[in-house]
Amino acid sequence: MTKIWSIPGGIHPEENKSQSLQLPLGEISLPDELIFPLSQHIGAPAKPVVAVGDRVLGGQKIAEAKGMISAPVHASTSGTVTAIEDRTLPHPSGLSGPCIVIAADGKDEFADFETCEDYLSLDRDTLVQKIRNAGITGMGGAGFPTAVKLSPRANQPIDTLILNGTECEPYITADDILMQTRPEDIIRGTQLLAHLLGNPERVVIGIEDNKPKAIAAVTQAAQGTNIEVVSFPTKYPSGGEKQLIQILTGKEVPSGGLPSDIGIVLQNVGTAVAAYEAVRFGKPLIERITTVVGQALETQRNILVRLGTPIHHVLAEHGFVEKKAMRLIVGGPMMGYALEQDDVPVVKTTNCILAPTKKELPPPPPAQACIRCGMCAEACPASLLPQQMYWYAAAEEYDRLEAQNIKDCIECGACSFVCPSNIPLVQYYRAAKGTMRQMAIDKEKSDRSRKRFEFRQERIAKAEAEKEAKRLARKKAAELAKQKQEAEKAAGVKPASHADKVDIVATAMASAKAKQATPEEQKSKLQRAVTSAEGRLEKLQQRHAEAEGDMKDRLAAQIKQAELKLQETQNKLADFKPVPTEIVAEATDRAPAATDPNDPVAAAIARAQAKMTMAPDEKLKANIESLNGRLAKAEEKLATAQAENSDKVEALQTGVDKLKEKIATAEKELAELAPSAPAAPAPEEQDAAAAAIERAKAKAAQQASMSPEDKLRDQLNSMAGRLEKAQAKLEKAKADNADTVDALQLGLDKMLSKRDKLRDELRAINPKAPELDDQPTASSKAEETPEQPDAATAAIEKAKAKAEALANMSPEDKLRDQIASLETRLEKARQRLAKAEAEDDPNLDAFKTGVEKTEAKLEQAKQELSNA
Numbered sequence: 001m002t003k004i005w006s007i008p009g010g011i012h013p014e015e016n017k018s019q020s021l022q023l024p025l026g027e028i029s030l031p032d033e034l035i036f037p038l039s040q041h042i043g044a045p046a047k048p049v050v051a052v053g054d055r056v057l058g059g060q061k062i063a064e065a066k067g068m069i070s071a072p073v074h075a076s077t078s079g080t081v082t083a084i085e086d087r088t089l090p091h092p093s094g095l096s097g098p099c100i101v102i103a104a105d106g107k108d109e110f111a112d113f114e115t116c117e118d119y120l121s122l123d124r125d126t127l128v129q130k131i132r133n134a135g136i137t138g139m140g141g142a143g144f145p146t147a148v149k150l151s152p153r154a155n156q157p158i159d160t161l162i163l164n165g166t167e168c169e170p171y172i173t174a175d176d177i178l179m180q181t182r183p184e185d186i187i188r189g190t191q192l193l194a195h196l197l198g199n200p201e202r203v204v205i206g207i208e209d210n211k212p213k214a215i216a217a218v219t220q221a222a223q224g225t226n227i228e229v230v231s232f233p234t235k236y237p238s239g240g241e242k243q244l245i246q247i248l249t250g251k252e253v254p255s256g257g258l259p260s261d262i263g264i265v266l267q268n269v270g271t272a273v274a275a276y277e278a279v280r281f282g283k284p285l286i287e288r289i290t291t292v293v294g295q296a297l298e299t300q301r302n303i304l305v306r307l308g309t310p311i312h313h314v315l316a317e318h319g320f321v322e323k324k325a326m327r328l329i330v331g332g333p334m335m336g337y338a339l340e341q342d343d344v345p346v347v348k349t350t351n352c353i354l355a356p357t358k359k360e361l362p363p364p365p366p367a368q369a370c371i372r373c374g375m376c377a378e379a380c381p382a383s384l385l386p387q388q389m390y391w392y393a394a395a396e397e398y399d400r401l402e403a404q405n406i407k408d409c410i411e412c413g414a415c416s417f418v419c420p421s422n423i424p425l426v427q428y429y430r431a432a433k434g435t436m437r438q439m440a441i442d443k444e445k446s447d448r449s450r451k452r453f454e455f456r457q458e459r460i461a462k463a464e465a466e467k468e469a470k471r472l473a474r475k476k477a478a479e480l481a482k483q484k485q486e487a488e489k490a491a492g493v494k495p496a497s498h499a500d501k502v503d504i505v506a507t508a509m510a511s512a513k514a515k516q517a518t519p520e521e522q523k524s525k526l527q528r529a530v531t532s533a534e535g536r537l538e539k540l541q542q543r544h545a546e547a548e549g550d551m552k553d554r555l556a557a558q559i560k561q562a563e564l565k566l567q568e569t570q571n572k573l574a575d576f577k578p579v580p581t582e583i584v585a586e587a588t589d590r591a592p593a594a595t596d597p598n599d600p601v602a603a604a605i606a607r608a609q610a611k612m613t614m615a616p617d618e619k620l621k622a623n624i625e626s627l628n629g630r631l632a633k634a635e636e637k638l639a640t641a642q643a644e645n646s647d648k649v650e651a652l653q654t655g656v657d658k659l660k661e662k663i664a665t666a667e668k669e670l671a672e673l674a675p676s677a678p679a680a681p682a683p684e685e686q687d688a689a690a691a692a693i694e695r696a697k698a699k700a701a702q703q704a705s706m707s708p709e710d711k712l713r714d715q716l717n718s719m720a721g722r723l724e725k726a727q728a729k730l731e732k733a734k735a736d737n738a739d740t741v742d743a744l745q746l747g748l749d750k751m752l753s754k755r756d757k758l759r760d761e762l763r764a765i766n767p768k769a770p771e772l773d774d775q776p777t778a779s780s781k782a783e784e785t786p787e788q789p790d791a792a793t794a795a796i797e798k799a800k801a802k803a804e805a806l807a808n809m810s811p812e813d814k815l816r817d818q819i820a821s822l823e824t825r826l827e828k829a830r831q832r833l834a835k836a837e838a839e840d841d842p843n844l845d846a847f848k849t850g851v852e853k854t855e856a857k858l859e860q861a862k863q864e865l866s867n868a
Contacts, residue, residue: 002204002230005250007243009381010235011414013170013334015210020173020293023301025181028317030108033082034308035345036062036073036100037089041143043069048100054081058110059284062100065132071145071348072135075102076286076306078109090311090330090344092337092430099345102308113282120195127196127279134278135285135348140164140175140268141241143349146275149267150196152260158197159263162248163190163205163272165214166239169332172352174289175269177302179207179214182273183221189272190227192279197265204228205269206248208238236334237412241266243381255408285348292318294355296325305346311353312342320355326363329354333361334413368421376415376425382408386415386425393432398439401432409433526573533566554848620670624663631659634838651834659839712762719755726751815865822858829854 039045046063056062056075063073083101088094119127132147152158163186167175179186186205194203205222207215209231219229232238232247242253244266251262259266270288277283286307293300298319305314311328328339331352346353354361376386385404392400406429415425540562544555638652706714730744809817833847841847 002228002248003250004230004232005247007235007238007246007381008383009379009414010237010243011379011417012234013236013417015234016171016293017173017176017210019300020171020291020302021177023299025177025289026301026303028303028305028309028314030077030104030106030306031309031313032104033310034076034079034102034104034306035087035310035343036075036102036308037087037345037347038063038073038098038100039089040073040307040347040349041071041137041145043067043071043145045098046070046073048084048098050081050084050100052081052084055079055105056081056102058108059113059286060111061133061135061284062102065135065145069145069148071137071143072133072284073100074135074284074286076308077102077104078107079104088341088344090339090347090350094340115281116279119192119279122279124196127192130279130282131275134274134283136271136274136278137285137348138268139270139274139288139348140167140239140351141349143347146267146271149260149265150193152197152265156260157263158260158265159200160202160204160249160265161190161194161197161200162244162264162266163193163203163269164239164241164244164266165205165207165211165218165269166244167211168208168234168236168239169334169336169352170236171293171354172291172332174291174302174351176211176214178270178273178289179211179218183214183217185273185276186218186269187221187225187227188280189269189274189276191225192276193265193267193272200265202228204230204248206244207231208234210234237381237410237414240381240410240412242410255405288346288348288350290314290346290350291352292355293352294325295357295360296321296355307346307348309346310343311339311346314346314353315342315355324357325355326358326361327356329356334417335411364424365422367423370421370423373420375418375420379414379418381412381414382410384409386429389432390423390425390428393428396432396435398432398436402436406433406436523573523576526569526576529569530566530573533562533569537562537566617670620666624666624670627659627663627666630839631656631663633840634659637838648830648834648837651831652838654831655835655838658835709762709765712758712765716755716758716762719751719758723748723751723755812865815861819858819861819865822854822861826851826854826858 038048044065044067047066048063050056050062056079058075058077060075061072062075062081065072079102081100082103083099085099085101086096087099087101089097089099091097116122128147128150131150132145136146137143138146138149165175165179165186167173190203190205194200203226205218205227207218207229209215211231215229215231222229230248237243238247241259245259245262245264246252249264251264253259253262253264274285274288278285287304288307289302290305291302292314297315298321300318303314311330315328328342329336329352330339330344330350331337331354333354333356336352336354370387370390372387374387377384380386384406389401389404389406389409392398392404393406409429411426411430413426416423419425537559540555540559544552544559547555634652634656638649638656641649641652726744726748730748733744829847829851833844833851835841836844836847
C-alpha cells in the first residue's frame with residue numbers, strides 16, 4: 001500500500017458536493033455573442049490575429065501566443081468578429097482588458113483538425129508544439145501554460161509525475177464528473193504526459209477519498225499500466241500543488257522554488273485530457289467542464305460549456321433567480337472571487353459558477369480586533385504566521401512581509417475560515433502581494449533607467465576626455481611647429497618657395513583616390529542603408545500602432561517620410577552598377593561630367609573642381625536653379641495646406657515669398673554681372689589657393705621694402721581691427737550667456753598680450769609713434785571705465801529690472817506673464833517650423849521637437865493658472 005504523508009494545518013469545511021452530482025453531465029445552447037479575453041492564463045496576453053469583420057470557424061486560432069509563457073486563444077464556434085475592445089474580465093480585480101468579441105452565426109461550423117492515431121511515434125518537440133498550438137493551460141489552478149511545464153530544464157530530471165484529481169474546494173465537482181465519465185481518456189492523457197517527460201519512475205493520480213465513484217472508475221481504467229491511483233483522507237487544502245506533493249511523496253517544495261526543482265511535475269486531470277485531445281484529434285482548448293451550483297438556481301449540475309460563453313447565459317439556462325442570490329462567485333467559496341456583474345465570459349480556468357442564497361452562504365460579519373489566539377497559524381498549510389503577516393500588511397511594511405515569506409501563501413483562506421474575529425486575512429495578503437509585484441516592476445524600470453543614465457554619463461565623459469586629449473595634442477603640435485619655425489629662422493634656413501608647396505586640391509584628390517571604395521564596399525554600404533531604413537520604418541510603425549491622438553498623426557507623417565527614404569535607398573541599390581577602380585580614378589582626373597553618379601567620392605571631387613573652376617555668372621545660375629527647385633517643393637506644400645485648410649498656410653506662404661525674393665536677388669546680381677563678366681575665365685584665376693598664395697607673396701614683398709618701424713606700425717593697425725571684432729564677439733557671447741565666453745575671453749587676452757608686445761617693440765624704436773598714443777595697453781584698458789555700458793551689462797540690467805517687476809507680481813500675474821511669453825515663443829517656433837518645412841530643412845525634426853516642448857510648457861502654465 002502506498003504511504004501517505006500528512007500536511008500541517010488544514011481545515012474541514014462543509015463540502016456541499018452532492019448538489020451538482022444529482023444530474024449527469026449536460027450541455028447548454030450556444031449564446032448569440034461570445035467573449036474571448038486575450039489573457040486567460042499566467043504570462044503575457046495573446047496577440048490578435050483576426051480583424052473586425054472577419055468570419056471565423058470553431059477551433060480557428062484568433063490570437064497567438066506572445067512570448068514563451070503565453071498561450072493562444074481559439075474560437076469555440078463559427079461567427080463574425082464584431083469587436084476587439086476592452087471588456088470586463090473574470091478576475092478578482094474587476095478590471096477591464098482586451099477581448100475579441102464574436103457574434104455566433106448558429107451554424108457551429110468547425111475548422112479541419114489534424115488527427116494522429118500513432119501520436120506516441122512523434123518526436124517530443126513536435127508533441128509539445130501541438131500542445132502549445134492548441135492553447136492548453138492548467139485547468140485546475142491559475143492557468144499556467146502546459147507546454148512550459150512539460151519542458152523542464154536539462155539539469156532538472158523528472159522522476160515523478162502527479163495527476164491532481166483532489167478537487168478539495170467545497171461545491172466544485174468538475175474534475176469528479178470528468179473522472180467518472182472519461183477515465184480512459186485520463187489514463188491516455190497521463191501516459192502522454194509521462195512520455196513527454198521521459199517516462200518518470202513514478203506516475204501517480206491522487207484523489208481524495210470523498211470521491212468513491214471517481215476512484216473506482218480511474219482505478220479500473222489504470223489496470224495493466226504503471227500508473228498508481230492513490231486515495232487519501234479528505235482535508236482542505238490538500239489539492240494545493242505543494243500540499244499534494246507532500247502528501248504523496250513526503251517531499252517539500254523549497255520556498256520560492258518549483259516542483260521541477262525536486263524532480264516532480266504536477267498536472268490537473270482535466271489538463272491531461274485536453275493535452276490528449278490536442279495531439280490525438282488536433283482539438284484546441286475550446287470547451288471545459290464547469291460546475292453550476294447554488295440554491296439561487298433551479299438546476300444544479302456540471303455542464304460542458306464553450307469558452308467565451310457569458311456567465312449570464314449560463315445562469316439563464318439553469319433558472320437563475322436573481323432576488324434569491326446573495327452574490328455570484330467564480331470558483332469555490334474558499335478561493336473564489338465575487339463578481340460585480342454577470343457579463344464576463346467562461347474562460348479556461350472557470351471550474352465553478354456559484355450562486356448561493358443568503359441563507360446558504362451568509363455574508364461575513366464585521367471584522368473585529370485581532371485577539372492573538374493563534375488559530376490562523378494552526379490552520380495554515382504552508383506553516384506561515386498569518387497574524388504577523390496581517391499586521392505588516394495593514395502597516396504596509398513590505399520588507400517585513402517578504403521576510404515572513406508571504407510569497408509562499410497559497411491564499412487558500414483557511415486562516416480567514418477559522419478567525420474568530422472575522423478578519424478577511426486573505427484580502428490583506430492579496431492586496432499586499434499585488435503592491436509588492438508592482439513595486440518590483442517599478443524598481444526594475446528604475447534600475448534600467450539608472451543604468452542607461454550612468455552609461456550615458458560615462459559615454460559623455462569619455463567623449464569629453466577624448467576631445468580634451470585631441471585639443472592638447474593639437475596645442476602641443478602647434479607649439480612644436482612654432483619652435484621649429486623659430487629654430488629654422490634663427491639658423492637662417494630659407495622658407496619653402498611657392499613651387500615647393502603642395503597643391504591642396506591635388507593632395508585632396510590623391511587622398512580621395514587612395515581611399516576610393518571598391519564596388520563591393522559601395523554595394524555593401526547601400527545594403528546597410530536599406531537595412532537601416534527598414535528598421536527605422538518598422539520601429540515607427542510599432543510606435544504608431546501603440547500611439548493615440550495627435551502623436552498618432554505625427555508618427556503617420558514620419559512613417560511616410562521613412563517609406564520615401566526606404567524607397568529611395570532601394571532604388572539606389574537596384575540601379576547600382578559597379579565601376580572598376582581604375583575607371584573611377586581616370587574619371588576623377590577628367591571633367592566633372594565624366595564622374596560616375598554611383599561613386600560618392602568621385603562625385604564630391606568633381607563637384608569641388610567644378611565649383612572652383614566655375615565663373616561667377618555660372619555660380620549664380622546654379623544657385624538660381626537650386627532655389628527654383630526648392631520653390632517648386634514649397635509651392636506644392638502650400639497648395640496641399642490650402643486644400644486641407646491647414647493652420648500652416650500663412651507660414652508656408654511666408655516661406656514661398658522669401659524664396660521668391662532670394663531668386664529675384666540672385667537674378668538681379670546675375671544681370672548686373674553679365675556685362676562685365678569675362679567670357680571664359682581661366683581656371684587658375686579662380687584657384688582660391690593660388691590667389692591666397694599670390695596675396696601672401698604680394699604682402700611679403702611689400703613688407704620686405706618696409707623699415708622695421710613701418711612693419712610694426714602696419715601690424716599694430718591690423719591688430720586693432722582684429723581686436724575690435726574679437727571684443728564685439730565676446731560682448732555678444734556674454735549678453736547671450738553662451739558657452740563660448742571663456743574661449744573668446746582667452747583669445748582676446750592673447751591678442752592683447754601680442755599687441756602689447758608689438759607696442760613695446762615699437763616704443764623701443766620710436767617712443768613718439770602715434771600708434772602708441774591711440775591704443776592703450778591691456779592693463780590700462782582694463783582699468784578704464786567705459787562711458788556706455790556694454791551689451792552684457794545691458795542684459796544684466798534688463799534681467800534685474802524684470803526680476804524686480806516679477807517680485808511685485810501676484811502668483812496669478814506671474815503665470816499670465818509667463819503664458820504671454822510662451823505664446824510669443826510658440827508663435828515664433830511655429831513660424832521657424834513652417835519655414836523649415838517649406839525649405840525642406842534637414843533639421844526639421846529638431847524644429848518639431850522645439851514646438852512640442854513649448855506647447856507642453858504653455859499647456860502646463862495654463863493648467864496651473866486655472867488651478868490657481
